[in-house]
Amino acid sequence: MDSFDLIVVGAGPGGLAAAVRAARLGMKTALVESRELGGTCLNRGCVPTKALLRSAEILRGARELGLSVPGPEELDFGALRAKKDEAVERLRAGTEALVKSWKISLFRAEARVLGSGRVSAGELLLTGKRILVSPGGRPALPPIPGIKLPGVYTSDGLLESGSPLFQSLVILGGGVVGAEMASLYAALGCRVTLLELTDRLVPSMDRELSQSLAQLLKKQGVQIILSAKVSEIRKSDGGLACVYAAGEREGLAEGSAVLVAAGRRPALDRLFDPGLEIKTEKGYIAVNGDFETSVPGVFAVGDAVGGMQLAHKAEAEGVFSVERMAGLAPEADLSLIPSCVYTEPELASVGLTPDEAKLRGIPVKTGKSLMTSNARNVIEGGQRGFVRLVFHGETEVLLGAQLLCPKASELIGGLTAAAAAKMTRTQLLKGVRPHPSFSEGIFEALAAVDGRSVHTSPGLGR
Known part of the structure; x- marks a missing residue:
């Protein structure tokens, strides 16, 4: 069996991102996964949930327009599941094509880390310079009598x-x-x-x-x-x-x-050989700043190392770790990981809240805009919501943002980039937002820091 530069265990978001980044950097890479590529996120989490939530959004919108929508007894839930499955299968096929295009050696087997540089993949023994594990997690079952009943x-x-x-x-x-x-x-x-x-x-x-x-x-x-x-x-x-x-x-x-x-707990069962002493803290794998474990040459990212259990966090950690292995200076700021809830409307947050800044002794200025006067929000149903921006009280550098509005998960990306770049309120004010758009809520929050409004009347843009 050939030896590899990197053996990645787990083909969820963290493992896939690490394997592809390693291959792009010229590392000979192996990927070991016993189930479907994409992990929980693609197959049993983020993607199928959001596909179903999209259908729910359409149904809720139809009701708001006065259209007759069937209840659970008449609704063709099978059609909704089929649409969800179609999205999952399409993305899964794309993931497999990506792995193949970068000539990553894929082993469909249960993996076990035996020690530095050694991984068993079913009957095979793989050897490599480094190992990165991203096993993901599984749902936690609290000790409640009856929790395993049918239904x-x-x-x-x-x-x-x-x-x-x-x-x-x-x-x-x-x-x-x-x-x-x-x-x-x-x-x-x-x-x-x-x-x-x-x-x-x-x-x-x-x-x-x-x-x-x-x-x-x-x-x-x-x-x-x-x-x-x-x-x-x-x-x-x-x-x-x-x-x-x-x-x-x-x-x-x-x-x-x-x-x-x-909640979820790390899927660490049978991941490591019983004789391999991997240091853990509160059930999570302990890692250093490069995501290296207590066993030299063995790295871990994603749900297994704790923190927010998010696909994009695992991806960022996987890329960060591989870039450090390659001697590069990673560009991602892992202290700024956005968090989103895909309800209707959506919630999104990144960086510090005013309360968190206060606990750290950081002076802040905040600007908040209510979405009830946002024209795009009114057009799309007019639900309550807000955009709040948190700036350093002296330098006016953006420290964080909290959003409750439609498309919050899209808007938070730009604000995350702005916080990572340490952009100031003055710099953020330079950009002109389109009208009507949800992004006008950001501009309104920027203006609200000094107590003024950019709206000439409720629902009108800049």
Whole structure:
């Protein structure tokens, strides 16, 4: 068996990005994956979820126009799943073509890291100068009695299965996955109850974003119960019932099915040889600034190393690590990873919030624009939302941004680049935004820092 410059274990976003970047830099690269290329993101996460959310957006828009939209009993959910599968298969085929075009040696087998420079791929032994693992994660299952009853799903199982569209659904967990699934199933006509253990939704994001999201989901018909600890899942006449306590109150949330969206944990089972002592911290692989583990020559990126469990974070880490291996100075700023929630409307955040800056002792100026007067937002339904920009109080360098509006996931990319480039408010004001557009909300927030508005009247542009 030939020896490689780099052996990549795991063909999810982090592993694929690392393998392609290594190949582009002239490294002889091997990629080992036992399942479909693309990992959870492409096959059981980001892409299928967003494909279904796109269908839900169309249905919700049709209802707003007064068109008759079937409920879950009449809706052809199979057609929606087929559209989702079509998107997944198309992107999966493109991924396989990319791997082939860069002459990356692909081994479809279960991998195990045996030590520095040695990986078993099924019956084969691969050797290489360096190893990079990006095993991804799998849904966490809290120790709740009844959690393995028929009709209890994880997000992976729900997206992979051919399950029918439920009349009612109980979601355990109000993080990103739980919020997106609540938005999706509510739009499809399903009665949704969401139980969240903490005192707010998506607790990893800014509090104002969380509170606004809760109000929007409630408006869409989602019943939200916060500070709810589930003690049991049991069968009921309607399907399943979740027994919970919220403060002093006990309750029963019933649904045709239950979705467990309680986070994810690294998929480290059987990844390393039992005799290989890889240092871990709180269940995650410990790495240094180059993403090298405690075993020399073995690197790790993505969900396995902790932090935000995001596909683009894993991709950035994979590229960063390979570039450091090649002796290059990586261009990506890994301290600025945008986070998005693809509800309707979307949430997006990057960098510091005002509260985080305050905790660090950093003086800030903020500018906030409400999207209720944004012409494009009014045209597309007029839901509440805002754009908030956070600047250093003295230098006026952009430190962060928080958005709640349609296309927030698109707008946050430019703001991330601006923060990484340390652009000032004055520099950001130089650009002219088109009208009508959601990006005018950014310009309005820039102007709001000094208390003025660029709108001559509500809904009119600059």
